[in-house]
Amino acid sequence: MAGLACICQDPRSTRPDESMTSTKQKILSLSGITKTYPGVTALSGVSVEFHSGEVHAIIGENGAGKSTMIKIISGAEVPDSGTIEYESVVYEHMTPHLSRQNGIDVVYQEINLVPTLSASENIFLGNPIMRGLTLDRKEMSRRATELFERIKLGIDPKARIKDLTIPQMQLVEVAKAVSKIPKVLILDEPTAMLTDTEIEILFDLIRDLRNQGTCIIYISHRLQELSQIADTVTVMRDGQKIIHLKTSETSRKELISYMVGRDVAETFPERNIAPGETKLEVRKLSGNGIRNISFAVRAGEIVGLAGLVGAGRTELVRLIFGADPKSSGEILVDGRPVEIKHPRDAVEAGIGFIPEDRKGQGVLLNMSTRWNIVLPMLRQLSGRLMIVDRNRVDEICNDFKDRLDIRTPNMDQLARNLSGGNQQKLVLSKWVARKPHILILDEPTRGIDVGAKQEIYRLISKLAEEGYAVVMISSELPEVIGLSDRILVVADGQIAGELERPEFDQDKILNYAFVH
Amino acid sequence: MKFMFFVKKLGILGILLLLVIFFSIASPAFLTVQNFINVIRQVSMLAIVGVGFTFVLIGQGIDLSVGSQISLIGVVTALLIRDAAMSPALAVAIGVAMGAVIGFINGILVTKMRINPLIATLAMLTILKGVSYIACGGMPVYNMPSSLKAIAQGYVWVIPIPVIIMIVIVLVGGFLLNKTYFGVEVYAVGSNLEAARLSGLNTDRIKITVYALLGLLTGIAAIIMLARINSGQPVAGTGFELDVLTAIVLGGVSISGGEGKISGAFVGVLVMGVLSNGLLLVGLGEYYQMLVKGLVLLTAVGIDGLQHKRSAASKAAAAA
Numbered sequence: 001m002a003g004l005a006c007i008c009q010d011p012r013s014t015r016p017d018e019s020m021t022s023t024k025q026k027i028l029s030l031s032g033i034t035k036t037y038p039g040v041t042a043l044s045g046v047s048v049e050f051h052s053g054e055v056h057a058i059i060g061e062n063g064a065g066k067s068t069m070i071k072i073i074s075g076a077e078v079p080d081s082g083t084i085e086y087e088s089v090v091y092e093h094m095t096p097h098l099s100r101q102n103g104i105d106v107v108y109q110e111i112n113l114v115p116t117l118s119a120s121e122n123i124f125l126g127n128p129i130m131r132g133l134t135l136d137r138k139e140m141s142r143r144a145t146e147l148f149e150r151i152k153l154g155i156d157p158k159a160r161i162k163d164l165t166i167p168q169m170q171l172v173e174v175a176k177a178v179s180k181i182p183k184v185l186i187l188d189e190p191t192a193m194l195t196d197t198e199i200e201i202l203f204d205l206i207r208d209l210r211n212q213g214t215c216i217i218y219i220s221h222r223l224q225e226l227s228q229i230a231d232t233v234t235v236m237r238d239g240q241k242i243i244h245l246k247t248s249e250t251s252r253k254e255l256i257s258y259m260v261g262r263d264v265a266e267t268f269p270e271r272n273i274a275p276g277e278t279k280l281e282v283r284k285l286s287g288n289g290i291r292n293i294s295f296a297v298r299a300g301e302i303v304g305l306a307g308l309v310g311a312g313r314t315e316l317v318r319l320i321f322g323a324d325p326k327s328s329g330e331i332l333v334d335g336r337p338v339e340i341k342h343p344r345d346a347v348e349a350g351i352g353f354i355p356e357d358r359k360g361q362g363v364l365l366n367m368s369t370r371w372n373i374v375l376p377m378l379r380q381l382s383g384r385l386m387i388v389d390r391n392r393v394d395e396i397c398n399d400f401k402d403r404l405d406i407r408t409p410n411m412d413q414l415a416r417n418l419s420g421g422n423q424q425k426l427v428l429s430k431w432v433a434r435k436p437h438i439l440i441l442d443e444p445t446r447g448i449d450v451g452a453k454q455e456i457y458r459l460i461s462k463l464a465e466e467g468y469a470v471v472m473i474s475s476e477l478p479e480v481i482g483l484s485d486r487i488l489v490v491a492d493g494q495i496a497g498e499l500e501r502p503e504f505d506q507d508k509i510l511n512y513a514f515v516h
Numbered sequence: 517m518k519f520m521f522f523v524k525k526l527g528i529l530g531i532l533l534l535l536v537i538f539f540s541i542a543s544p545a546f547l548t549v550q551n552f553i554n555v556i557r558q559v560s561m562l563a564i565v566g567v568g569f570t571f572v573l574i575g576q577g578i579d580l581s582v583g584s585q586i587s588l589i590g591v592v593t594a595l596l597i598r599d600a601a602m603s604p605a606l607a608v609a610i611g612v613a614m615g616a617v618i619g620f621i622n623g624i625l626v627t628k629m630r631i632n633p634l635i636a637t638l639a640m641l642t643i644l645k646g647v648s649y650i651a652c653g654g655m656p657v658y659n660m661p662s663s664l665k666a667i668a669q670g671y672v673w674v675i676p677i678p679v680i681i682m683i684v685i686v687l688v689g690g691f692l693l694n695k696t697y698f699g700v701e702v703y704a705v706g707s708n709l710e711a712a713r714l715s716g717l718n719t720d721r722i723k724i725t726v727y728a729l730l731g732l733l734t735g736i737a738a739i740i741m742l743a744r745i746n747s748g749q750p751v752a753g754t755g756f757e758l759d760v761l762t763a764i765v766l767g768g769v770s771i772s773g774g775e776g777k778i779s780g781a782f783v784g785v786l787v788m789g790v791l792s793n794g795l796l797l798v799g800l801g802e803y804y805q806m807l808v809k810g811l812v813l814l815t816a817v818g819i820d821g822l823q824h825k826r827s828a829a830s831k832a833a834a835a836a
Contacts, residue, residue: 321714323713323714342713342718343713343714343715343716344716344717344718346716347715347716348716353714355714360708360710360711361708361710361711361714362711362714363708363711364704364707364708364711364712365707365708366707366708366774366775367703367704367707367708367774371700371703371704375700375704375712375715375717376715376716376717378697378700378701379697381697382696382697385696386692386696386697386698387695387696388695388696388697388700430715
């Protein structure tokens with residue numbers, strides 16, 4: 001973006017737009033960084049250079065390795081191999097203490113402020129100003145006020161954090177980092193929860209810092225922001241660095257193609273699509289950030305919900321399942337309106353739901369494999385005196401163990417000891433065992449290795465062939481495209497676009513998703 | 517080291533065996549049939565309430581009001597018999613039902629009103645205590661009929677009636693927790709409330725039931741207490757909630773929910789009973805008992821915590 005040149009007032013650079021990377025001083029570089037987690041390679045042989053006085057954006061799909069990279073720079077994770085060079089010193093790995101001491105600061109998506117303290121107190125929480133043995137509250141308050149005025153935060157420094165809105169908290173979080181004048185500032189999706197005016201304040205802040213020589217590493221999903229704020233951009237995909245570009249020399253279209261450009265490695269099962277009667281219909285559903293959404297799913301059909309993180313897909317399916325209260329709208333199952341006020345109403349109506357947060361909401365980690373599988377149908381499996389029929393329970397469990405190839409030594413094994421893929425199979429079996437006709441899946445393959453993914457794809461396809469109506473959220477485009485019969489793109493709490501199978505195209509989906 | 521291994525392997529049962537061996541050597545009066553029956557009789561109320569408390573704790577709740585419930589139910593039942601001239605049987609039934617109702621209210625407070633269980637039942641503790649003093653004007657209610665006394669002091673063959681009630685309740689409690697869907701649902705609610713809710717369980721109703729069950733059992737214990745001390749005392753249950761909590765946590769019931777067994781809780785209760793009885797027999801009074809019980813709790817829970825930490829550490833090492 002040409003406009004960058006006039007905003008940028010870096011004294012060390014006379015031609016700020018062109019020779020960005022060559023004249024700026026290298027401050028941090030990663031070479032050959034590899035990091036694996038059990039079953040997943042998060043980063044493989046990544047080398048990136050970061051320069052002072054530069055805003056360096058990192059983009060990529062979910063799971064591309066962006067957050068692992070941040071963790072390695074901040075010292076939260078130790079790489080398996082590779083080195084980190086910071087201010088000409090080579091490290092095998094960082095530690096959280098070391099990185100902070102050396103002026104590396106991270107602003108995460110989650111708010112890490114103390115809600116009962118004021119904004120100014122929070123700013124100086126880690127490095128208070130002392131006068132002798134006591135806190136110099138006056139000086140802290142004066143400096144905070146000055147800082148807030150300088151960066152035009154529009155927030156009263158004396159206001160308590162818990163009285164602020166979430167976007168305001170986020171800005172205070174950034175201001176806190178700015179007050180330390182870090183050498184490297186990492187921002188993880190800083191605009192995810194901000195509105196346009198606050199984004200402007202944030203961008204001013206970032207430019208100000210950059211002009212003081214800070215290196216800013218900017219993680220974002222919002223491509224349209226990059227031209228406004230980033231000097232260079234690194235594209236990540238599948239744990240690898242794909243390319244490093246100057247923002248002024250690339251386009252949104254090119255970036256998208258780099259982000260998703262893989263040959264679809266996954267194979268998706270062929271399926272005979274013969275959609276039947278309408279199973280699930282949603283009419284003018286609102287609430288929880290969702291505005292007036294209507295759609296229908298037929299028996300034997302897989303409808304994919306695509307969109308960005310935070311677009312409202314999870315909120316939508318939680319409303320349908322009764323996990324959150326809806327403010328208005330109607331839900332019909334088999335053409336009849338059903339009143340869903342609680343998840344158990346949805347279960348009664350024949351809906352199964354696999355939540356996004358597997359460990360927090362899907363699987364019961366401290367319970368055995370057995371009870372995880374039969375939990376929703378315990379009562380059907382019980383006879384006189386509420387006694388659970390263990391023989392039938394074990395029959396069902398063993399059946400699913402074989403059908404889904406659940407790898408567990410026995411049914412007494414606690415769910416926490418199984419791998420992520422096997423845990424997800426438990427959550428799947430828990431619903432399939434109950435034989436619902438409608439299945440809602442929220443990121444069913446997140447954090448699951450390739451082999452287990454294939455089995456889950458196979459099962460989803462098979463269920464659809466058996467006449468299930470399936471709604472599936474996925475942030476992995478190849479997955480949505482490979483499995484769905486129809487794709488609804490959700491953006492900003494609404495359906496931004498609908499695509500039939502012949503029209504499936506990653507660019508089209510992203511274009512709908514990025515409307516802003 | 518060998519000792520630690522032994523204790524770890526057997527857990528709380530090991531501690532119980534050690535205590536029995538120790539007191540048998542220390543006092544000749546300890547290992548006799550009569551003393552054994554004594555200990556069991558003394559712990560019967562603790563065990564009865566402990567069964568209900570185990571359900572509540574597994575379901576990730578807590579109820580600090582059980583002591584006050586015992587006081588209030590005792591006072592009210594005594595007043596109904598003495599001043600309202602009610603038949604003892606009906607008064608007892610009303611007393612037991614009162615426990616269930618108070619438990620039900622506790623359940624409503626922590627689910628529908630979303631009050632933290634610690635706070636809700638702390639408030640209930642104070643309220644009930646106040647009500648029991650108001651009801652009797654601070655004076656114990658004497659002059660109970662002899663038929664009531666039989667509940668605590670009668671025998672079937674050689675077994676005291678409270679012990680029979682206790683055995684039935686422990687068995688039924690164990691059955692309910694281990695064999696029925698209700699038991700599995702309580703574990704599910706305690707180990708992951710949101711996952712249980714999203715599996716279609718009526719989590720509020722399960723929690724309320726568990727609190728009402730504890731109230732019901734506390735009502736039964738309150739009647740035994742009333743019969744035993746033969747008067748309605750507004751201080752009868754003071755501190756009882758902490759004794760129960762100590763015993764069942766000692767027995768391996770997790771304070772953070774989702775874990776624990778009736779059998780373990782019962783052994784925990786026995787440890788407390790043996791400690792009280794044994795220390796008394798070797799000549800150490802109530803003050804020493806408090807000291808020792810506190811230390812035993814710290815030791816047992818400390819060993820447990822260390823084990824958890826070590827297994828977590830070894831897991832982390834294996835992952836790295």
